[in-house]
Amino acid sequence: MLKCVNLKKYFGGIKAVDGCSFEVKENTITALIGPNGSGKTTIFNLISGILKTDSGKIYFKINSDYLEITNLAPEKISNLGISRLFQQSRLFSNLTVKENLLLALDNEDTKFWKNLLGFNKINKEKEEKIKEMLNLVGMEKFEDKLVRELSYGQKRLIELVRTILNPHKFLMLDEPVAGVNPKLREKIEEILLKLKNQGETILLIEHDMNFTLKVSDWVIVMEKGKVIAEGKPEEIKTNPKVLDAYLGE
Amino acid sequence: MISGYFIHLLILIGIYFILAISLQLAVGFAGLLNLGHIAFFCIGAYTSALLALNNFPFWLCFLLAGIVAMLFGFLLSIPTSKLKGDYLALATMGFSFVIYAVALNWTSLTRGPLGLPGIPKPTLFGISFSDNFSFLILIAIIALISYLIVKKITTSPFGKVLEAVRDDELATKVLGKNTFKIKTYALGISAFFAGIAGSLYAHYITFIDPSSFTLLQLIPVLCIVIIGGLASLKGTILATIILVLLPEPLRFIGFPSSIVGPARQMIYALILLLILLYKPKGFYGKVELE
Numbered sequence: 001m002l003k004c005v006n007l008k009k010y011f012g013g014i015k016a017v018d019g020c021s022f023e024v025k026e027n028t029i030t031a032l033i034g035p036n037g038s039g040k041t042t043i044f045n046l047i048s049g050i051l052k053t054d055s056g057k058i059y060f061k062i063n064s065d066y067l068e069i070t071n072l073a074p075e076k077i078s079n080l081g082i083s084r085l086f087q088q089s090r091l092f093s094n095l096t097v098k099e100n101l102l103l104a105l106d107n108e109d110t111k112f113w114k115n116l117l118g119f120n121k122i123n124k125e126k127e128e129k130i131k132e133m134l135n136l137v138g139m140e141k142f143e144d145k146l147v148r149e150l151s152y153g154q155k156r157l158i159e160l161v162r163t164i165l166n167p168h169k170f171l172m173l174d175e176p177v178a179g180v181n182p183k184l185r186e187k188i189e190e191i192l193l194k195l196k197n198q199g200e201t202i203l204l205i206e207h208d209m210n211f212t213l214k215v216s217d218w219v220i221v222m223e224k225g226k227v228i229a230e231g232k233p234e235e236i237k238t239n240p241k242v243l244d245a246y247l248g249e
Numbered sequence: 250m251i252s253g254y255f256i257h258l259l260i261l262i263g264i265y266f267i268l269a270i271s272l273q274l275a276v277g278f279a280g281l282l283n284l285g286h287i288a289f290f291c292i293g294a295y296t297s298a299l300l301a302l303n304n305f306p307f308w309l310c311f312l313l314a315g316i317v318a319m320l321f322g323f324l325l326s327i328p329t330s331k332l333k334g335d336y337l338a339l340a341t342m343g344f345s346f347v348i349y350a351v352a353l354n355w356t357s358l359t360r361g362p363l364g365l366p367g368i369p370k371p372t373l374f375g376i377s378f379s380d381n382f383s384f385l386i387l388i389a390i391i392a393l394i395s396y397l398i399v400k401k402i403t404t405s406p407f408g409k410v411l412e413a414v415r416d417d418e419l420a421t422k423v424l425g426k427n428t429f430k431i432k433t434y435a436l437g438i439s440a441f442f443a444g445i446a447g448s449l450y451a452h453y454i455t456f457i458d459p460s461s462f463t464l465l466q467l468i469p470v471l472c473i474v475i476i477g478g479l480a481s482l483k484g485t486i487l488a489t490i491i492l493v494l495l496p497e498p499l500r501f502i503g504f505p506s507s508i509v510g511p512a513r514q515m516i517y518a519l520i521l522l523l524i525l526l527y528k529p530k531g532f533y534g535k536v537e538l539e
Contacts, residue, residue, distance in 0.1 A: 048423060078425035090420035092413045094480070094536050099409050103424055109406035110426050112434050116398070120406050166424055 001026045001170055001201045002047070002082075003066065007056035009042055009225075016042040018225035019056075024170075024218075026061070029192065029202045031212045031233075034222035035245065040205045041087060043222075044174055047203075048084045049074040060170070081169035085176055087205075089155045093148040097139070097158055100147055101130045104166040133161045137187065153184045160188065164195070171195070171202045177211055189215060213237060221245070256381045258493065263388035264450050266489045269473040270399045270482060271442030276471075277479035277536065278403050279435035280415025282334060284467065285325065285341030288348035289318040289440040291462035293447025295352060295359060298368045298457055307371040311448045318444025321348075322437040329436075330429050333418075345464060352459040364458025371452045384453060391449065395442055400482055402438065411435055412480065415536070465514070469493075472517045476524050478534025487532055492517065 002024040009017040017039045024030045032040045045051040047058055052071045059066040060080060069077055078084075092100050103109065108120045134140045137157045147155065160176055176192070177185045185208075192215050195202065206212045212219065213233040221229040221236060223245040229236065236242055268290060275281045293314035300310040329340045352359050359365065370379040371387065378384045402408050410431055413421040418428050451457050473492050477484030496513040504512065529537050 050419065050423075074419070074422040075425050075427050078423055084423050086420070086423075090417050090423075092416040092420065094416055095409060095412055099412075102406065103409060103413050103421075103426075106406050107425070109410050110431060112407055115405040115407035116401060118401075118405070122406070162424075 001061050002203065003057075003059040004043070004047070005057045005059070007043065007046055007058070008054045009039075009046055009051060010054055015225045017046065020222070020225065020227055021056075022220050022227055022230065024201060024203050026201050027196075027199045028217040029196050029204060029215050030218045030220060031204045031206060031216035032220050032222065033206065033209075033212055033236075038222040039225040040222055041174060042225075044084065044172055044203075044205065047077070048082060048172065049077040078166065081167065082172060083163050083166040083168035083170070084172040085159055085163040085174055087174040087178065089152075089159060091147045091155055091159055091162070094146065096144050096146055097134070097150070098130060098143045100158060101133070101162055101165055102126065104162045105129060107167070129165065133165060136191065137161055153180045156180050157184065157187070160191065164191075169201070171200060172204075173202060174205045175207065176204070177206065177208055185211065253381060256385050258497065260381065260385050260388050260453060262489055262493045263385070263392045264446050264453070265470065265473065265493055266392050266486065267395045267442055267446040267449070268470050269477070269485050269489050270396060271439045271446065272470055273474050273477070273480070273482065273485050274399055274402070274411075274442070275435055275439040276474055277481065277534075278408060278415065279411040279432060279439075281432060281435060281439075282338040283341045283436065283439070284338045284464070284471075285344035285348075286439070286443055286470065287462050287464065287467040288345040289322060289443035290447040290450070290466075291345075291348050291352060291459075292321055292440075293318045293444030294451040294457050294462070295365070295447075296444070297448035298365045298451040299358070301369050301452065302365060302367065307369075307373055307452065310452075311371070311445060314448035315441040315444040318447065319437045319441035322440025323433055325440075326429075326433040326436040330432060342464065345462075345467070349459055349462055352462065359459070362458060362460075364456055365451075366456045368451050368455045368457065370455065388449060388453075391445065395445070396482065396486075399442070403480075403482070407434075415480075468514065469517055472521050476520060476531050478531030479536040481531065481533035481535060484531055484533035492520070495520070 005021050007017050007020040020043060032043065034040055042051065046053050049072050057068055058070045060069045060082065062080065069080060102122060105126050108114055111120065114120045131140060134143060139154065139157060142154065147158065150158065163171065177188050189211060192202065204216060216233055219231060219233050219236040220227055221242045228245055229239050229241050272286045275283045296317045297310040297314035300313060301307065325344055329337055332340050353361050378387045410426055414428050414431050421428050469492055473485060473488040476492065477488030496516050499509050499512055524531055
């Protein structure tokens, strides 16, 4: 689904990503793990077009062909079908929950004349989709609430819902359960497993090892900007390189 | 006499209202801190005045005032597309200095500091708006149409994209929206309405010179936007009325004009300070001023 080939990104003398290559297979949850500063979020930023690569290529599968998406603008990458959840909350805080979610669903909202002349109506299908997703996360009562009035955990859920609603073929989730309570963590785990059963392809960054090993099919381990190991969760758990670099054992 | 003065104030409210809602669209809704807004007002006023002085009909002068200002809005959005906050404010302020300098120095076109006198009062479809009462009706109609259009834009899904850009541009991009296009539209539409306000001003006062389009003239408009509340059209209406009327009693105290002018600016500054201290969102603002 997604291939990164020899990606490099340096910030001055710091080698944030230093020759990373990996592949994310279709219909799997792949976890990207590693200690803080190992370059995981930089990889996400390179894939989603927020940062430009210094060298290397990124390919994304469209139908049956791989298309090079290296250094495309973030909106182009999103429109090709890559939807991303950020590590920090990036909801539109002065809009309501529903307005935030509609922004992910509506592709016609940037057409000025269509909107000015009233031809872009919010149809029932979109509203029902939003209701369905809010029901899934148990936040149906918060539809008209301003995002800035929500708690951290609620914001995290809404942001996850917005990422899922954004039309996509590939999901990138940067620490979806960071800082959320155990109950909410279970709920997010449930959602991810449901998505996996529906055949979604997900690339995940997460520090919570139990969570990561439980939901993922494949784990890629990074250290100092390089991929040091990859494999199935049970293999990674016992890989001495990983234990040494990541778990410090 | 009093009713003539009252009509004059209502006309000023109308012009300031169009200018303020257009700035509200850029600053309050799209989050573009545009301190060059007065330049669009200037472009509209000069475009309309120059065309009218060359015997073009008012409707054409009026429309072209908006369109030419809008084109400058589109142009300004290109070099400023990656700027935000203070940097955008400085760049747009620089633009207003450039336009002011052009109006002052391109004397073969604008007559520089001598200004353009004798701008005709508008005539539309055979109806003359030469007296102030009929001009007030014209302003009221145009202000109402402007309000309805801006309201339609801001309440439509497009308006929500504008607000999304204001709240978090990167997140908007990651949702697949071309934020450059959105910001260009916001600045262009905002400039269009400032341009038509400039046209109305020129045809009302019948004389314009560059001194009417300095940064000082932007201060009351920016105060209206902030005091009314960012992203609030209702607040903009209320703040326009208050801010246009509030300094008026100064005229009747008998101070010389050299005092009335600075006193007016001091009143604006004082109100702005009080609002920022005690009501940071303004009257009906949705967004807190950062």
